[in-house]
Amino acid sequence: MHALSEVAPAFVQMAHRIVWCSVATVSSDGSPRTRVLHPVWEFDGERLTGWVATSPGSPKATDLAHEPRVSLTYWSPDHDTCTAGCTTAWEHAADQRAAGWRGVAAAAAPVGYDPSIIPGWTSPESESFGILRLEPFRLRVMPGSLMMAGVGELLRWKKP
Numbered sequence: 001m002h003a004l005s006e007v008a009p010a011f012v013q014m015a016h017r018i019v020w021c022s023v024a025t026v027s028s029d030g031s032p033r034t035r036v037l038h039p040v041w042e043f044d045g046e047r048l049t050g051w052v053a054t055s056p057g058s059p060k061a062t063d064l065a066h067e068p069r070v071s072l073t074y075w076s077p078d079h080d081t082c083t084a085g086c087t088t089a090w091e092h093a094a095d096q097r098a099a100g101w102r103g104v105a106a107a108a109a110p111v112g113y114d115p116s117i118i119p120g121w122t123s124p125e126s127e128s129f130g131i132l133r134l135e136p137f138r139l140r141v142m143p144g145s146l147m148m149a150g151v152g153e154l155l156r157w158k159k160p
Contacts, residue, residue, distance in 0.1 A: 005045065011082050024071045038113075040111050049134065050084070071084070081140075084136045087134075141155040
């Protein structure tokens with residue numbers, strides 16, 4: 001295992017380069033469900049947090065009410081992959097939703113985007129707009145293209 005301070009920056013760099021990830025949830029009847037999401041990640045040197053602008057009325061929200069843990073994986077055609085097991089929480093307060101809106105809008109390209117491009121999202125107060133916080137408890141970063149060349153290293157971290 002590696003230290004979070006070593007794995008998190010590599011995770012963020014790869015995740016933000018790939019942009020889209022597959023996310024698995026579990027429904028109330030125990031069925032796995034997957035979808036594609038677009039998290040924005042922040043690492044402050046001690047804590048890694050992901051932010052997802054998404055609808056609190058979606059099927060994923062129903063799944064998360066049953067089981068708040070998710071697994072997400074980023075993959076690129078050169079076989080670079082990074083995976084995170086996370087707990088999730090909805091940000092309900094107006095200031096948190098506004099901060100999430102600003103964070104998504106301010107993130108560097110290609111990750112950042114203007115949330116108002118989504119139909120129905122005119123502001124952070126829009127009923128169909130939500131901010132989902134991701135808090136990793138496990139990370140894995142595999143620079144597949146480098147590992148195939150014999151120079152990369154698999155990085156893993158697990159919350160103590």
